[in-house]
Amino acid sequence: MKKRIWIVGGSSGIGLELVKKWLQEGMYVITSARKASSTKELLTLKQIYEEQLQIVDIDVTSIASVKKAVPQAWKRFEGIDIWFYNAAVYEVMSTEEWDVEHFEAMMQINYMGAVRVMSELLPYFERKGEGRWIWNASLSSYFGLPLGGGYSAPKAALLNLAESLQPELNVKGIELQVINHGFVKTRLTQKNSFDMPELMTPEEAAENIIRATKKPYRFEIHFPFKLSTFLQVLRLIPYRISLALTKKMLPKDIS
Structure with a gap:
């Protein structure tokens, strides 16, 4: 039986590519974003996959x-068999450039958005008695890096929440899975100057995500190998070493 997948945050970047690939595999896909119903790429896909694709706006x-x-x-x-939470925003900010509104937006979308959807969706999955939730977090959830705290803090909160919920959801028949991935060339990372x-x-x-989700269930999917290994080590070694290493990542114009 083909899976029914709901992607929240499926109008661009990784989310849009997942929509395309799952449709090509014959899956039934619901894709959502704030302006999903007016997104050109999704409307084009709807013409091709009229029966397989549904579009639902969500803020x-x-x-x-x-x-x-x-x-x-x-x-x-x-x-729905699989709920994939992919909604995210990202801003690079030094302490001199702090903008509280950007911080709030990242917390509201990257973390609280998942909580809001989860709270409404959970009763449906409980009645169904099975399913999978996949939350797209980030390797930045492992350790706070210079200029990226506004993004990595809610991602770390999302990972921590997933760790807390996994045992409870597991006994309900719901597999909760997190994806911690590295840098992806999107409109978000175009803001990076490093x-x-x-x-x-x-x-x-x-492709990495789809390949990994086809394997037997495991709580975390992480890639690429070198970057994920480095950040895993960074959170295990003493702070006097890890913070000395991240200090070297600061741009030269910050003293």
């Missing part, structure tokens, strides 16, 4: 929007 910062979208998404294919090791295209990231 994850609004509980009213979430309450409206969740039952709509569930009904489109008479249920070198991004092992930079991937959205297509490469989506």
Whole structure:
């Protein structure tokens, strides 16, 4: 039986590539974003995959929007097997450039958005008694890096929440899975002025995700290997060493 997948944050980047690839595999896909129903790429895909693709608008910062979208998404294919949370925003900020509104946006979308959708969606999965939730986090959730704390802090919160919920959801028949990946060439990472090791295209990231989710269940999917290994080590070694290393990552114009 083909899976029914709901991607929240599926109008660009990795999310859009996942929509394309899952449709090509014959899956039934509901894709959502704030302006999903007016996104050119999704409308083009809808013409090609009329029966397989459904589009539902959602603003994850609004509980009213979430309450409206969740039952709509569930009904489109008479249920959902996989919920994939991919919505995210990203801003690079030094202490001199701090903008509280950017911090709030990243927390509201990267973390609280998942909480809002989860709260409304959980009763449906509980009645179904099975399913999988996949949350797209980030390797930055392992350790806070210079200029990126506004992004990595909510991602770390998302990972911590997933660790807390996994045992409880597991006994309900729900497999909770997190994806911690490295740098992907999207409109978000275009804001970075620093070198991004092992930079991937959205297509490469989506292929990694799909390949990993087809394997037997494990809580975390992480890639690429070198960067994930480095950041795992960074969080294990003493702070006097790890913070000395991250200090070297600061741009030269910051003293």
